[in-house]
Amino acid sequence: MSNIDHYSRDRARHYQVHHDKSLRTRLTTWRERACLRHALRDAGSPTTALDLPCGTGRFWPVFAEAGVESLIAGDGSAGMLEVAAGNRLGPKLPERLVETSAFDMDLPDQCVDFAACMRFYHHLAMPGDRQALLGELKRVSRRHAAVSLWVDGNLAGNRRLRKPPPPDEPGYGKRRCRRREEVEAEFEQAGFRIVRAYDVWPLIYMWRLYLLEHD
Numbered sequence: 274m275s276n277i278d279h280y281s282r283d284r285a286r287h288y289q290v291h292h293d294k295s296l297r298t299r300l301t302t303w304r305e306r307a308c309l310r311h312a313l314r315d316a317g318s319p320t321t322a323l324d325l326p327c328g329t330g331r332f333w334p335v336f337a338e339a340g341v342e343s344l345i346a347g348d349g350s351a352g353m354l355e356v357a358a359g360n361r362l363g364p365k366l367p368e369r370l371v372e373t374s375a376f377d378m379d380l381p382d383q384c385v386d387f388a389a390c391m392r393f394y395h396h397l398a399m400p401g402d403r404q405a406l407l408g409e410l411k412r413v414s415r416r417h418a419a420v421s422l423w424v425d426g427n428l429a430g431n432r433r434l435r436k437p438p439p440p441d442e443p444g445y446g447k448r449r450c451r452r453r454e455e456v457e458a459e460f461e462q463a464g465f466r467i468v469r470a471y472d473v474w475p476l477i478y479m480w481r482l483y484l485l486e487h488d
């Protein structure tokens with residue numbers, strides 16, 4: 274597990290503080306939460322969900338407000354999970370906190386209605402890693418998955434794509450902006466249909482959440 278644990282407890286605490294440190298980061302979290310809220314509504318208000326990687330649990334209030342009754346949360350970092358444990362909202366929110374790899378989830382098939390994967394996909398440089406993640410999201414969910422990442426088609430993304438990307442490395446690496454068409458083709462290759470996309474800051478910034486479904 275150590276090769277996927279990128280956050281000590283101190284770094285995990287810093288991650289939590291970082292997202293609450295300025296008006297800009299608080300507004301972005303507020304908009305990301307709104308996008309996830311819309312995706313949950315458009316997915317028919319599922320009652321069971323997965324949040325993986327959950328980090329410190331930034332999105333748990335959204336699952337609670339949207340009517341999720343039982344949440345499974347997972348992450349590859351023991352430090353993140355330790356900080357997340359202090360943010361529990363109730364005995365079922367989350368019901369389980371699992372230390373596991375996003376590429377090989379220690380979870381049964383079809384254990385949730387809806388699987389969310391926030392701020393992870395754009396850390397993956399290798400196509401094989403992206404397909405492994407999508408395969409796992411499909412395996413553990415009964416119908417829907419939501420994936421957030423950086424895409425082009427906005428001011429920041431178009432500017433970023435003019436610069437060289439970070440070096441390719443396996444697993445969780447530096448963030449990269451992806452072309453929408455490439456990402457959407459990857460989702461379809463993994464057997465997902467795109468239900469809808471939600472831009473966190475339309476036309477300005479790169480964050481986008483996709484709601485996906487499968488048979």
Ligand SMILES: C[S@@+](CC[C@H](N)C(=O)[O-])C[C@H]1O[C@@H](n2cnc3c(N)ncnc32)[C@H](O)[C@@H]1O
Nearest residue numbers: 277326327328331348349350374375391392445
């Ligand atoms: C940028 S954080 C996002 C956390 C959370 N989704 C959020 O938006 O606040 C990325 C997370 O991925 C986790 N992670 C990195 N590699 C992983 C892996 N192979 N399997 C599971 N989690 C991993 C890290 O521990 C970290 O919590």
